[in-house]
Amino acid sequence: MFKNFIALVCGIIFSLGLLVSEMVSPKKIQDFLDITGQWDPSLALVMAGALLTLGGLQQLFIFKRPRPLLEEKFFVTNNNAIDLRLIIGAAIFGLGWGLAGFCPGPAIVALTLNPLEASLFVAGMVLGILLFNRLNRLNSASDPDL
Amino acid sequence: MTIANFTPYSALIGGFLIGLSAALLMLFNGRVAGISGILAGLSVPKMEDGLWRIFFVIGLILGPIFFKIFSIELPQTQLSGFWMMWLGAGLLVGYGTQLGSGCTSGHGVCGLARLSLRSLAATLTFMFVAGLVVFLSRHVFSAGV
Numbered sequence: 001m002f003k004n005f006i007a008l009v010c011g012i013i014f015s016l017g018l019l020v021s022e023m024v025s026p027k028k029i030q031d032f033l034d035i036t037g038q039w040d041p042s043l044a045l046v047m048a049g050a051l052l053t054l055g056g057l058q059q060l061f062i063f064k065r066p067r068p069l070l071e072e073k074f075f076v077t078n079n080n081a082i083d084l085r086l087i088i089g090a091a092i093f094g095l096g097w098g099l100a101g102f103c104p105g106p107a108i109v110a111l112t113l114n115p116l117e118a119s120l121f122v123a124g125m126v127l128g129i130l131l132f133n134r135l136n137r138l139n140s141a142s143d144p145d146l
Numbered sequence: 147m148t149i150a151n152f153t154p155y156s157a158l159i160g161g162f163l164i165g166l167s168a169a170l171l172m173l174f175n176g177r178v179a180g181i182s183g184i185l186a187g188l189s190v191p192k193m194e195d196g197l198w199r200i201f202f203v204i205g206l207i208l209g210p211i212f213f214k215i216f217s218i219e220l221p222q223t224q225l226s227g228f229w230m231m232w233l234g235a236g237l238l239v240g241y242g243t244q245l246g247s248g249c250t251s252g253h254g255v256c257g258l259a260r261l262s263l264r265s266l267a268a269t270l271t272f273m274f275v276a277g278l279v280v281f282l283s284r285h286v287f288s289a290g291v
Contacts, residue, residue, distance in 0.1 A: 011205015
């Protein structure tokens with residue numbers, strides 16, 4: 001199906017972006033987070049490049065359309081709530097991100113480059129998702145929006 | 147503070163590719179390119195819309211193979227510390243991104259690109275906490291980082 005092919009191509013392009021910018025390198029991530037040390041601002045420019053590209057294309061072109069090319073609607077959340085759940089979740093994520101220097105995307109890309117270490121991290125990540133499903137999602141109607 | 151190892155051009159090119167990928171996924175499939183959200187959908191039992199997620203993840207894994215065609219050397223992905231730390235950090239990242247509904251890509255790129263204040267709050271929070279962790283581990287406890 002064409003939607004799956006698009007997803008595959010997008011996954012590859014996303015992966016190439018993380019590789020070119022070295023965002024798959026835990027050291028480079030931690031060097032960005034280490035603003036009081038030898039600071040490497042690269043991650044800020046990765047975000048700026050991604051935001052300008054995505055934001056520009058969405059506002060000028062994609063969201064001017066009534067619907068996506070292959071779906072009947074855009075699957076975008078209308079949840080604007082800044083609540084405790086959001087902040088605590090982001091803080092827990094930040095804790096793990098700072099400790100290892102991996103966030104979900106780079107960890108998966110690193111499975112190919114550094115299978116031994118990355119698979120341990122990814123195993124932990126999958127356990128964390130399953131744990132969340134067990135503890136929270138069963139008691140709550142709200143699904144993650146992103 | 148001193149600036150070191152700054153790679154502005156490859157950062158901008160990489161950022162452009164990430165933005166392009168997210169834009170194409172939204173244009174064609176109407177989906178947000180948030181990695182933790184894509185993973186969450188894989189683990190939830192209802193999989194009727196799930197197959198594209200598997201393809202996206204396969205694309206991420208295949209990326210380095212395509213990258214080799216264009217590039218001389220692949221970036222370093224060594225983790226510091228020891229295996230229990232990696233597993234534990236993964237657990238925190240997995241759980242935290244589900245509770246907080248997104249990660250660096252979902253909130254930090256896709257959410258901010260829609261000018262979502264919710265995503266801005268999440269991004270500032272995880273950046274601040276991660277920064278604090280690195281500050282403590284590198285400058286206070288120096289735990290081998």
